[in-house]
Amino acid sequence: MALLDIRQRVGWLFMTVTVVHLVLISAQVTSKRGVPLLQEAIFGSMAEVQRVATGGIGGVRSAWQNYVNLRQIGQENDALKQRVSQLEVALQRERALAEQTRVLQQALDLKTETPFATTAARVIASGASPDFRTMTLDKGSSQGFATDMAVLAPEGIVGRVILPTPRAAKVQLIIDRNAAAAGLVERSRAQGVVVGTGNDRMRFDYVPGSADLKVGDRVVTSGLDGIYPKGFVIGQIESVERSAGEFSNVLIRPAVNLSALETVLVVTSASEVPKADRATAP
Amino acid sequence: MRAAGALIAIALALALQTTLARFVVGGSTPIDLVLVAVVYVALTSGATSGMLAGSVAGLIQDALASPIIGVGGLAKSIVGFAVGAIGQQFIVTAAIPRLLVFMAATGAHAVLFQGLYVALGLRTFTSPWAAVATQALGNTVVGMVAFAAVESFPGVMERRRMTRRPKV
Numbered sequence: 001m002a003l004l005d006i007r008q009r010v011g012w013l014f015m016t017v018t019v020v021h022l023v024l025i026s027a028q029v030t031s032k033r034g035v036p037l038l039q040e041a042i043f044g045s046m047a048e049v050q051r052v053a054t055g056g057i058g059g060v061r062s063a064w065q066n067y068v069n070l071r072q073i074g075q076e077n078d079a080l081k082q083r084v085s086q087l088e089v090a091l092q093r094e095r096a097l098a099e100q101t102r103v104l105q106q107a108l109d110l111k112t113e114t115p116f117a118t119t120a121a122r123v124i125a126s127g128a129s130p131d132f133r134t135m136t137l138d139k140g141s142s143q144g145f146a147t148d149m150a151v152l153a154p155e156g157i158v159g160r161v162i163l164p165t166p167r168a169a170k171v172q173l174i175i176d177r178n179a180a181a182a183g184l185v186e187r188s189r190a191q192g193v194v195v196g197t198g199n200d201r202m203r204f205d206y207v208p209g210s211a212d213l214k215v216g217d218r219v220v221t222s223g224l225d226g227i228y229p230k231g232f233v234i235g236q237i238e239s240v241e242r243s244a245g246e247f248s249n250v251l252i253r254p255a256v257n258l259s260a261l262e263t264v265l266v267v268t269s270a271s272e273v274p275k276a277d278r279a280t281a282p
Numbered sequence: 283m284r285a286a287g288a289l290i291a292i293a294l295a296l297a298l299q300t301t302l303a304r305f306v307v308g309g310s311t312p313i314d315l316v317l318v319a320v321v322y323v324a325l326t327s328g329a330t331s332g333m334l335a336g337s338v339a340g341l342i343q344d345a346l347a348s349p350i351i352g353v354g355g356l357a358k359s360i361v362g363f364a365v366g367a368i369g370q371q372f373i374v375t376a377a378i379p380r381l382l383v384f385m386a387a388t389g390a391h392a393v394l395f396q397g398l399y400v401a402l403g404l405r406t407f408t409s410p411w412a413a414v415a416t417q418a419l420g421n422t423v424v425g426m427v428a429f430a431a432v433e434s435f436p437g438v439m440e441r442r443r444m445t446r447r448p449k450v
Contacts, residue, residue: 010330014363017337021356025402028350043345050346053297125300128346129354130314130417131395136300136346162349170346178349178405198413 047136047168050125106154107263116229117269118152119143123261124168133176133198134162137169137264145169148227150267156233156255157181157221158264169266173258174234175202182224183234188212191222194234194252202235204250211247213240219252229267288323288331292339295319300346312413313420314388316343320362321387321425325374329366336362350404357394361387377426384425388418 107120119139127134139145145164151171152158159179163170172179179196183204190211195203204219217237223230233255241249295315316339324332340355348354365387368374374383392414399405 010333013330014333014359017333017359018356021337021352021359024352025350025356025398028352046342046346050300054301057297057301125346128296128300128316128343129348130312132347132349134347177407197408 043163043170044140044165044168047124047165047170050136051138051168054124103262107265109154116267118265119145119268120263120265121145121169122263126259127173131198133173133179133196133258135159135171135173135258135261137161137171137266138167139266140164140167140169142166144268145266146268150228150232152232152265152267153256153261155257156235157228158256158258158261160227161266171264175200175254175258180225181228181234182222183219184222185211185213185237186218186220187214188217191224192250194219200254200258201238202252202254204237204247204252207247207250209242209246213237213247213250215240218255284327284331288327288335289338291319291323292316292335292342296339296342296346299343312416313424314391314417315424316340317358317361317388317391318384318421318425318428320358321365321384321421322428324362324366325369325380325383327366328370329363332362332366332369333359334362336360350399350402353395353398357391357398360394361391364390380429381422381426384422385418388421389414392417 121137121139121143123135124138125136137145137151141164145161147161147164149161150157151160157174159171159173159176161169162172173196174181174194175196175198177196177198181194182191183194184191188211190207190213192204192207192211195205197203204213207213215237219234219237221228221230221232221234235252235254237250238253239249239251240247295318299315320332320336320339323335327335336358337355340358341351343358344351344354365383368383372379374380392410396407396410400407
């Protein structure tokens with residue numbers, strides 16, 4: 001009955017919802033602290049939901065595949081066919097293991113080569129909104145993650161940690177509209193700022209008109225922003241436009257395939273670590 | 283029962299958006315499945331349900347992806363309310379009106395969402411029209427398919443039941 005009364009006062013309900021949202025937004029916008037507590041709490045709890053959803057989808061897919069395989073085996077009376085299908089399944093499993101090993105080896109290679117303290121983390125979800133290019137990692141502040149830590153992949157930089165919670169961390173991808181990194185052209189050492197566009201390309205801004213830029217040049221981090229360590233690949237220059245002697249639109253294709261990431265490394269300390277200790281760290 | 287259906291639709295949209303969408307569309311997601319779910323709930327359950335669904339879904343989406351909690355919630359609440367009100371005032375069961383509603387809802391959501399960010403001085407959107415148009419197209423296709431699938435489900439089940447009936 002009470003619910004019915006609320007439903008009849010739609011206008012009031014609409015106003016209440018709108019005001020609550022506006023108050024919520026205002027509280028965050030005027031806040032001078034780095035991360036709002038409410039956002040951290042909701043993100044932390046929802047990351048757990050994402051973790052369960054990812055596990056659930058994997059479980060359902062696995063159960064479905066097992067069911068299909070079971071039916072196929074039951075229907076196949078011929079011993080030879082059964083043997084072939086078993087071998088095929090085994091081969092697929094070996095291929096999956098080999099692929100997994102390759103990915104982990106790449107991560108380990110990068111970890112050994114990187115002179116900083118890093119921690120490997122698994123990607124458990126991508127951004128929930130198409131307007132923000134983010135992803136969620138399965139580790140957080142309990143593993144030493146903090147805001148503005150650089151996130152790397154074997155091919156280059158991925159982004160930075162923007163919201164760590166005890167068991168998960170939100171990462172802003174380098175292609176997000178709000179993302180930026182100080183970069184330089186590896187060949188000519190021309191410097192600029194790499195800015196995300198929100199789609200799968202980045203812009204190279206603030207490049208002097210006299211700089212030497214060519215399509216195909218590799219752009220790496222310069223380390224001037226204090227977030228990304230120097231020398232990591234950002235991407236390759238895809239197109240260069242000039243107007244009135246200045247560079248007007250320089251587009252960069254990211255080095256990392258951000259839609260296929262499974263494992264990343266988070267730079268937990270900018271201070272250099274002895275080479276012997278790098279592979280043994282988590 | 284209807285509230286449970288709405289919650290399931292939103293939870294499913296969020297799960298798909300955060301897990302499968304990036305694989306299906308190659309990383310750049312031109313579809314907002316959560317908005318599609320909100321429009322669906324609003325058209326099937328009315329303005330109040332649409333607004334509440336939009337509010338809850340938007341807040342969760344904000345918490346997962348946006349720097350400010352509430353902007354997406356407010357935008358989706360208003361869109362859910364407006365779509366629900368339109369659904370109650372006009373007949374929106376044919377394909378073309380539904381198509382127009384999905385496209386208009388995506389456009390309105392983009393105006394509200396991006397407008398709030400720009401008005402608060404938190405962010406700028408350079409030439410967003412192409413992205414909004416692509417998203418409107420994607421949302422419309424997914425929404426129309428979802429409606430068709432849900433509406434054809436009872437018929438399919440009935441046909442299956444009839445074919446299983448033993449012949450005399």
